[in-house]
Amino acid sequence: MAPKKPAAPEKPEEPPKPPPGKLKWTFYSTFGTICVISFFTMLVLYIRLITDSENPLLLPMKKLRINMADGLRNPKIVHTSQDLFKKGKPKTAGGWDFFGKSFYYISNEEKTWHDAESFCLTRDSHLASILSDEEQNYLTSQLSDPTWIGLTDENEEGNWKWTDGSRTKAQYWSLGNPSYSEHDGALEKDCTSIVPSSGGYNWNDDYCHKLHKWVCKENIDIEEP
Template identity: 45%
Template sequence: MAPKPKAKPKAKAPPKKKAPTPGSPSPPPPPPPRKPIVLLMNETRVKVVWTVITIAIITLIAVAIGMGVSYRKLKRAPKDPRTDPLITLRSTMAASLNRPKINSENAMQVAEEVKTLPDHLEEAEKAYKKRKLKYQSFFLKGGKSSGRWDAFGRNLYYISKGKKSWYDAENFCESRDAHLASILTDEEQNFVTSLLSDPTWIGLTDETEEGKWEWTDGSRFKKEYWSHNEPPHRQQNREIEEDCVSIVPASNNYNWNDAYCHEQRRWVCKENLDIEEL
């Protein structure tokens, strides 16, 4: 016969709690479990970070709302009446003075520039008048209307039909914004001589100082085309002062002759035109 299995030992029943005796105090509750110190520190940091983030978000929202309100107020505010005139002034000054930088300058800098406008206007007016005179000279006397002014290089030349003294001839030329002609180059000497058929006054004189020849238009005396036996060495036995010079057309271009200034001769005026200014 098979052996009988041993009987399992009976589990001990938990001790029965004694019922509190009536009138005796109840036992204290067990203490709560303690959390680790490291866990408490991490929770504190997380709370601080979230607090800072929350404050920052609230601040940004408040700033955005404030900027929106300010923008709406500025947009609804009436426009400064000085803004458009100032913009126009800047653009006009920048274009007139050829200074684009003025467009980016502030109001105070533009105001300083405005102080100088009278000087700029005065300079512009002078330049305008000067250029206007040049245009008038070119179109009215440059062979356009009268047909008596000939252009050569940068100059206009007038050959008279009548005769005058050297002084009256110079006065005539000055009344036309010109002078008796100065001869400064070989080409000019050839050109002027080619226009003449009679002795003709030019703007050379030594009236101020004997032997010191000067052009009436202020040009430097650098070329000489004297006829034979004429200056620079003056004969001392002449009774009449011959302080003025005329061109006596000849077969060659050495044809200057000093003469008595009151003799009646034809004359040639010369006006310089600054072509670059035109």
């Protein structure tokens, strides 16, 4: 009797193929998830970019002003430095002017008084104090529009003080200024602007929420030789 042939091995069962529609939706779902993650990542980066108000040139300009201040404190070069800056209104880097013993920044845009003071504070300065006839005449000659300075009586009506802590000396109020409100709760004019078209006496008390240009001032103590 002839031997029986061994039975042929059974073919392994192939896993069932997903229906075409399911495969398509799996692809779309994966692709959509990647798009959503990419979108939110880009959104976060964009928000950080537009909210980062720090100017990349701010630190180099700050170092430059510090180095200039250190140089001006050197008795050997103080007079030479003052002569270089005295005439012709040369500009320092970053839009700061040098006059007397201070740096000044005059804006090209407009802000409220409080926003302008905040701007100056981020530049290691304050809204400008004016302490002499020379300083008053200098700033008036540089301005063409109403411009905020650092004098305010916001803390106590009628008690005007400089934001940089300087002692209030000469004052250059225009005729009829400052004025005071006689009604409790009324909006008061607590901030000061220079109106250059008014001549030598050109300080106006003004509402702090108004939009004006502004001038920052950074004091530099120069040692006398």
